[in-house]
Amino acid sequence: MRSSLRRILAYAHYSIIPMIKQPMQIITLVGYIFLPMIFMAIFLRDTGAIHGLIGVLVNSAVLSGVFTSQDYVYNRIYFRLQDFLVSSPMKSWEYVAGVTLSTYIIMTPSLALSLVVLYYFHVISSVISLLITLIILLVGGIGFSFLGYLIGTLTNNPTTVNGLSNILVLVLGFLAPVYYPMDLIPPNYRAYTLILPSTPIPELLRQIYHISETCFNIWILGILVIIWNILFIGLSIKVAYWREK
Amino acid sequence: MVNYVVETRGLTKVYSNGVEALKGIDIRIREGEIHTLLGRNGAGKTTFIRIIATQLMPTSGEAYVYGYDVVKEADRIRSKVAVVPQESKTYNFTTPWHEVYLAARIWGYGRVEARKKVEEVLKRLELWEHRNKLCIQLSGGLRQRTLLARALVTDAELLILDEPTIGVDPVGRRRIWEFIREIRDLGKTIILTTHYMDEAEEISDRVTIIDSGKIVAEGTIEELLSIVRNGIKIYVYGDDVGEKLGNWSPRNVDGRWIINVSNEEELIEAIRDALSYGYRATIKPPDLEDVFINLVGEMYEE
Numbered sequence: 001m002r003s004s005l006r007r008i009l010a011y012a013h014y015s016i017i018p019m020i021k022q023p024m025q026i027i028t029l030v031g032y033i034f035l036p037m038i039f040m041a042i043f044l045r046d047t048g049a050i051h052g053l054i055g056v057l058v059n060s061a062v063l064s065g066v067f068t069s070q071d072y073v074y075n076r077i078y079f080r081l082q083d084f085l086v087s088s089p090m091k092s093w094e095y096v097a098g099v100t101l102s103t104y105i106i107m108t109p110s111l112a113l114s115l116v117v118l119y120y121f122h123v124i125s126s127v128i129s130l131l132i133t134l135i136i137l138l139v140g141g142i143g144f145s146f147l148g149y150l151i152g153t154l155t156n157n158p159t160t161v162n163g164l165s166n167i168l169v170l171v172l173g174f175l176a177p178v179y180y181p182m183d184l185i186p187p188n189y190r191a192y193t194l195i196l197p198s199t200p201i202p203e204l205l206r207q208i209y210h211i212s213e214t215c216f217n218i219w220i221l222g223i224l225v226i227i228w229n230i231l232f233i234g235l236s237i238k239v240a241y242w243r244e245k
Numbered sequence: 246m247v248n249y250v251v252e253t254r255g256l257t258k259v260y261s262n263g264v265e266a267l268k269g270i271d272i273r274i275r276e277g278e279i280h281t282l283l284g285r286n287g288a289g290k291t292t293f294i295r296i297i298a299t300q301l302m303p304t305s306g307e308a309y310v311y312g313y314d315v316v317k318e319a320d321r322i323r324s325k326v327a328v329v330p331q332e333s334k335t336y337n338f339t340t341p342w343h344e345v346y347l348a349a350r351i352w353g354y355g356r357v358e359a360r361k362k363v364e365e366v367l368k369r370l371e372l373w374e375h376r377n378k379l380c381i382q383l384s385g386g387l388r389q390r391t392l393l394a395r396a397l398v399t400d401a402e403l404l405i406l407d408e409p410t411i412g413v414d415p416v417g418r419r420r421i422w423e424f425i426r427e428i429r430d431l432g433k434t435i436i437l438t439t440h441y442m443d444e445a446e447e448i449s450d451r452v453t454i455i456d457s458g459k460i461v462a463e464g465t466i467e468e469l470l471s472i473v474r475n476g477i478k479i480y481v482y483g484d485d486v487g488e489k490l491g492n493w494s495p496r497n498v499d500g501r502w503i504i505n506v507s508n509e510e511e512l513i514e515a516i517r518d519a520l521s522y523g524y525r526a527t528i529k530p531p532d533l534e535d536v537f538i539n540l541v542g543e544m545y546e547e
Contacts, residue, residue: 003353010350018338021379080333084395087298087328087405088351089320243319244301245261 007090011098015071016105030110033059036179037114048180050123050211055179056114058202060107061137063173065144066165068099072152073161092242100145111137123209132208136225140201143229146236147197153240172198181206183213190214197232200224248276250403250434251297256306258292258458266292268458269306274436278450279429282438283537289458290438291331291407297436298328298405310403324352327401329392331408331438337381341372341391344380345398352399366398370424386417393421397428404428406437410444422448442534452533454540461540466533473531473539479504479515483524490518 019025037052044051076082085095104111115133118124124133148165155161172178176196177185182203185193193199194216204221206212251274258267266289274280282290295301297310299319308315310322327348335344345366349359367373370390380388389409396404409425410418425448429435439445445452446466454461454469462469486495486502493515495502504519506512512528519526 006353007351010347014339014343014347017340017343018336021338078334079336080330083295083298083300083330084328084333084348085351086300087323087326088348088399089324089353090351243299244295 003089004091004094007094008097008101011090011095012101012105015099015102019106026106026109029106030113033110034113036174040179046121047211050118050121050209051181051206052179053114053118053121053123054202054205054209055173056110057118057133057137057205058140058178058198059169059173060110060114061104062140062144062201063169063178063198064103064107065100065141065146065148066151066168066172068103068145068148069151069155069161069165070158071099071102072149073155073158076152077156078158086243092240095242096145096149099149100141103145104141123211129208133205136201136204136208139229140225143197143225143232146229146232149240150232150236153236172196178202181212181214182216190216194221194224197228200228249273250276251308251310251436253293253297253308254306256293256296256308257304258289258296258301259304266458267296267303270455270458270460272453272460272463274434275451276434277429277432279425279435279437279448281445281449281452282436282455283440283442283445283452283533284438284455285440285541288440288455290455292458293455294328294405294407294436294438298326299323300328300330325401326403326405327352327396327399328405329396329407329409332411333392335380335388335391337379339380340377341367341380341383341387341394342376344391345394348395349398352401362398362400366394369427370394370397371420384414384417386413386420389413389417389421390424393424401433403434403436406435408438408440410439410441418444442532442537446533454537456541462536469533469536470531473535476531476535476539477506477512478529478531478535479506479512479519480527480529481519481524482526483522486519486522486524489522490515490524493518 033056037049037056040048040052115124115130124130151161151164155164176199177193178198182190182193200221203212203214203216204218204225207216207218207221251272253270253272256267256270259265270293282293284290292301296303297308297315299315299322302316311325313321315322342363345363346359349362354362364373367376370393372387372390372394375383375387380391383391393406393409406425410421413421422444425435425437449466451463451465452469453463462472481490481495481502481504487497490504493504495504504515506515516526
């Protein structure tokens with residue numbers, strides 16, 4: 001276990017070096033994630049800012065997993081790093097954990113900032129509330145990281161994976177009710193948005209913070225998050241390969 | 246007693262698109278030698294080494310590395326092998342230090358020990374002064390050397406280098422050859438693939454020539470050269486060589502004419518003929534390229 005942890009940390013450390021060497025990239029990334037929230041704050045004032053911050057949380061901790069697909073494809077096709085790692089003592093799950101951890105580290109500034117501001121607005125008012133938030137984000141994040149791994153495995157072209165992951169995040173993170181509350185969607189259409197895997201997570205957080213006016217059951221939302229996770233993890237295990245067949 | 250690091254019997258690989266990359270490879274690679282797989286692009290070299298490096302499953306046959314089955318005991322092999330994959334690259338915005346440190350940590354070294362190992366290897370490969378430069382700022386040769394260092398720091402007993410000098414300038418290639426020889430002298434076994442004849446001839450202890458998924462020949466350089474022992478080549482430069490020296494059946498290759506002779510008498514006579522027409526002529530002893538062309542056919546040269 002210790003050597004596994006060492007390999008995961010080593011990969012995560014290695015993987016974030018390019019970002020550390022280009023700090024402007026991190027600033028751009030944080031700005032990109034906060035931008036919709038700023039518009040929400042301009043048009044809907046405090047309420048808009050709070051909903052926008054939930055969007056920041058979900059985009060930072062959950063949907064960033066989709067972008068890991070780019071790491072997998074570039075490492076396999078362009079850098080040939082995966083071949084090097086396959087022939088090493090590293091296991092496939094350690095690699096996935098390393099990639100995911102590095103993404104979390106890169107997303108830490110936006111994640112921390114939004115948590116602090118939500119605390120300032122008294123949306124997250126207790127340690128329990130904070131813990132529940134982190135658990136939901138972690139569970140959602142694991143599922144989406146596997147989605148990233150799945151896309152990364154099924155895509156052999158770096159150009160395709162760039163386009164695909166960006167379109168997915170655009171749909172799942174920006175068009176879907178992540179930054180804005182589901183209340184803004186006409187009541188008849190709200191249930192349909194739950195078909196998207198990214199929607200139950202922010203709605204669950206809004207229900208927990210008591211800032212949602214929809215009447216979805218909190219347990220059903222939780223079960224939806226778990227179902228999506230099982231689906232993504234199951235498909236990844238079935239389809240993804242470490243050693244080429 | 247000879248210890249074999251790699252042994253394969255009837256190894257085949259058929260890809261899902263139907264391409265038959267290996268057609269029954271039987272090979273034995275000895276411990277402590279530089280063993281080169283020589284062949285054209287697409288000959289099956291990379292497929293072979295990807296199988297023994299446990300990156301790719303074979304279709305049929307047997308392959309053992311240090312006695313372990315590549316299919317069933319891949320994990321045991323992976324701690325003994327380090328690879329520089331074909332056309333592998335460093336990240337642009339990492340440094341040689343980080344590239345090599347990653348490998349040291351993955352192979353299980355603690356922080357302090359890993360730092361020591363990285364320093365030692367970077368110094369050995371003359372990368373120490375470049376250790377903190379971004380890889381994007383390094384020359385192709387230095388980047389390739391970084392990848393070599395990444396494999397070397399692992400202390401793996403078997404290094405597998407797939408086209409290690411591709412895209413490197415002639416001076417850089419020679420430095421890499423020196424390093425490969427040094428690594429061999431440390432007691433490591435090295436398997437490398439190349440399609441450069443001079444590279445294979447310069448650094449190999451043994452060479453296996455592969456073509457179209459089959460082994461065409463295997464042996465030391467001397468043993469392979471004995472195949473064309475009498476194949477002396479004369480290069481003739483000038484106009485109308487084909488016409489005037491037609492009785493010697495010269496072949497035009499890349500603008501120069503090549504005459505093959507098999508003994509000293511013929512050699513002297515052919516040179517005398519060439520000089521009598523005022524042509525410039527040079528003699529070249531047989532080399533691996535001649536062996537290769539002799540075995541694989543003229544297609545490569547053409």
